[in-house]
Amino acid sequence: MRWCRRCLYPDTKVDLEIDESGVCSACKNFEARPTIDWEARAKEFVDVIERHKSHPVYDAIVPVSGGKDSHYQVASLRTLGFNPLLVTATTCDLSPLGRKNLDNIRTICGGSDHIEITPDPVTRRELNKFGLETVGDISWPEHASIFTVPFRVAVEMGIRLVVFGECSQNEYGGPAADSNIIDRRWLEEYGGLLGLRVSDLPFPEEKLWQYTYPTNEELERAGVTGVFMGYYFPWDGYENAQTAKKLGFTVYDGWVEGSCCNYENLDCYLTGLHDYQKFTKFGFGRATDIACNHIRRGRWTRSYALNVVAERDGMFPESYLGKSLDSILSELELSRVEFLEIAHRFRNKKIINEDFRLIHERK
Amino acid sequence: MINFVKIAYSFLIKRLRLNLRRDLEFVFVIYQPQARNIYIKPDGPWFAKIGCVDNTSDFALKPQKIRVLKTRIVPVLLFRDGLLVKGRQFNSWRRIGPPIPAVRVMDRRNVDELVFLDIGATPEEREPDFELIEEVASEVYSPLTVGGGVSHVSHFRELLRVGADKVSVNTAAVNDPSLLETAARKFGSQCVTVSIDVLEGKVATGCGSLLHDLSPISWARECERLGAGEILLNSVERDGTLGGYDLDLIQSVSNAVNIPVVACGGCGSFEDMALALNHAHAVAAGALFAFTECTPIQAARYLASRGYPTRVECSDNGRERIFRNRINT
Numbered sequence: 001m002r003w004c005r006r007c008l009y010p011d012t013k014v015d016l017e018i019d020e021s022g023v024c025s026a027c028k029n030f031e032a033r034p035t036i037d038w039e040a041r042a043k044e045f046v047d048v049i050e051r052h053k054s055h056p057v058y059d060a061i062v063p064v065s066g067g068k069d070s071h072y073q074v075a076s077l078r079t080l081g082f083n084p085l086l087v088t089a090t091t092c093d094l095s096p097l098g099r100k101n102l103d104n105i106r107t108i109c110g111g112s113d114h115i116e117i118t119p120d121p122v123t124r125r126e127l128n129k130f131g132l133e134t135v136g137d138i139s140w141p142e143h144a145s146i147f148t149v150p151f152r153v154a155v156e157m158g159i160r161l162v163v164f165g166e167c168s169q170n171e172y173g174g175p176a177a178d179s180n181i182i183d184r185r186w187l188e189e190y191g192g193l194l195g196l197r198v199s200d201l202p203f204p205e206e207k208l209w210q211y212t213y214p215t216n217e218e219l220e221r222a223g224v225t226g227v228f229m230g231y232y233f234p235w236d237g238y239e240n241a242q243t244a245k246k247l248g249f250t251v252y253d254g255w256v257e258g259s260c261c262n263y264e265n266l267d268c269y270l271t272g273l274h275d276y277q278k279f280t281k282f283g284f285g286r287a288t289d290i291a292c293n294h295i296r297r298g299r300w301t302r303s304y305a306l307n308v309v310a311e312r313d314g315m316f317p318e319s320y321l322g323k324s325l326d327s328i329l330s331e332l333e334l335s336r337v338e339f340l341e342i343a344h345r346f347r348n349k350k351i352i353n354e355d356f357r358l359i360h361e362r363k
Numbered sequence: 364m365i366n367f368v369k370i371a372y373s374f375l376i377k378r379l380r381l382n383l384r385r386d387l388e389f390v391f392v393i394y395q396p397q398a399r400n401i402y403i404k405p406d407g408p409w410f411a412k413i414g415c416v417d418n419t420s421d422f423a424l425k426p427q428k429i430r431v432l433k434t435r436i437v438p439v440l441l442f443r444d445g446l447l448v449k450g451r452q453f454n455s456w457r458r459i460g461p462p463i464p465a466v467r468v469m470d471r472r473n474v475d476e477l478v479f480l481d482i483g484a485t486p487e488e489r490e491p492d493f494e495l496i497e498e499v500a501s502e503v504y505s506p507l508t509v510g511g512g513v514s515h516v517s518h519f520r521e522l523l524r525v526g527a528d529k530v531s532v533n534t535a536a537v538n539d540p541s542l543l544e545t546a547a548r549k550f551g552s553q554c555v556t557v558s559i560d561v562l563e564g565k566v567a568t569g570c571g572s573l574l575h576d577l578s579p580i581s582w583a584r585e586c587e588r589l590g591a592g593e594i595l596l597n598s599v600e601r602d603g604t605l606g607g608y609d610l611d612l613i614q615s616v617s618n619a620v621n622i623p624v625v626a627c628g629g630c631g632s633f634e635d636m637a638l639a640l641n642h643a644h645a646v647a648a649g650a651l652f653a654f655t656e657c658t659p660i661q662a663a664r665y666l667a668s669r670g671y672p673t674r675v676e677c678s679d680n681g682r683e684r685i686f687r688n689r690i691n692t
Contacts, residue, residue, distance in 0.1 A: 012444075014446065194465065195464060
């Protein structure tokens, strides 16, 4: 296992390249930022929205979770003078903090209309278990739905633009780093679906409607496009969090378990299980992502980050946002033994040992 | 489950020189005892013509085409440095995800066959990773072809022992063809697959890095002669492009040998598969399943609707029958 010598990403990260000098593609993308004409891109962004206006009232759809990035996106659009429709694919097992932030986001900058779509929670629970057992990712349905639900609403309401936030390919160093467009192919290739597709899910079609991406015909007829705001503005989750806090966003009291920040992933209790499985598959967790973002922007030194990550990364999810593992598992009707068995099944035996510790030392 | 034809009386079927696999299907034929001289002639990769030579018999059996084998749709997973990878033209390898989730998904899909290649083994000059293959084999019930770094008969033995059904060999076979003969003799042709990568019309080994002055047709013929049971034919130029198979290559090699040829390299759509199946015995795809919404069962449905015999069929009442290869627990 090799680590980037600037940040802390390992070469086991999907779609990441570490070059001969030891620098990873995420760092290189970030270094390229000053060369980009951000003013031109900001103008382009306004232009994109203007060109896609079709609905008499709403200028675009903004998919929101109520989190820091969502707040930033809504605030940006409203201050630019647009009227977005906020669309949330409500997560399963929503925390009170998540609920509070969702209630807040529709009040900011003059207020926005907000549609919350809650896919049938009975099926959702089954889907979560299916994701956990088949590909070791309890958040698989969530990751699919946050893309598919907004596009469905766009098609059904005749709103031609969906404005997503961070482009993960750019932030985390993938081959599609320069993409501003998000479409079905992007989701299949870069959306972290682990090889699973909606057509694999053993549920009747009508139960999977919200997880099903609109067909090409539907999208063409409605003329719907999805874009990443992260292409048009230099993205920074931490800065977005500061902006959001001024607008009423509430952070967690302390660093979230398995991570090293208090401002992200505050809405779904299952995220702890997801992050833990990410660590056991790839050898790094959410703390690494946050630390790398800080390192690149000069807020943390690498050696400081190394200590933080050594302590926080891959923490066993004994609790998440204060809710105990036993309580989370009992709602899923899973025993601890079953969960551990699943974790072992998907553990990458080359990099994680039987005690769920990294075999190679981070350096 | 092999359904045997009940052809009784004086007629004996000469067993076609085919590998006995689960996709073998014969068809009930009822005929009059007086009709002798019934023949079954192979017609293409998986059809046969059955007819009656003697025109004077009372019962004249018109030559009919019968299905003998079903084709296979084979996903290919490539493994390197701890993760699954996919490249373009055997280059620019991208890490696409961990192996076990993808293997489990393929198992869930009940794929006809799965090819798992450890493409890091030969470049890293190491032998196959038996622990990894054991883990992979334990997660998938479909027939599993394993390759990468196979260079010795003991590798065959160990891979089969840990759960592979077929072992694919590439570089080592070109370097020492007697390996094929030994392996076929010890373990049987049905588990010896030769993987042939073709670049600029010639055979390439070492994960596409070394070009040999060897034509794929003559190499394929040699492999068949030595006892290989199947050929996995890959076009380096088409690999990962989603731009269609190299149909000329597939046709020329398929026509040159009697053993099944699995087409690989460049599949971008179900129609590409249909075109390849005019000559090849089965179709393999990597990027198609990794990067697009296409799944093997959708491919099977499409091919079935075009008249190709797959493990998915539409029966007369329009309901699908899927040939299960496991006992459902």
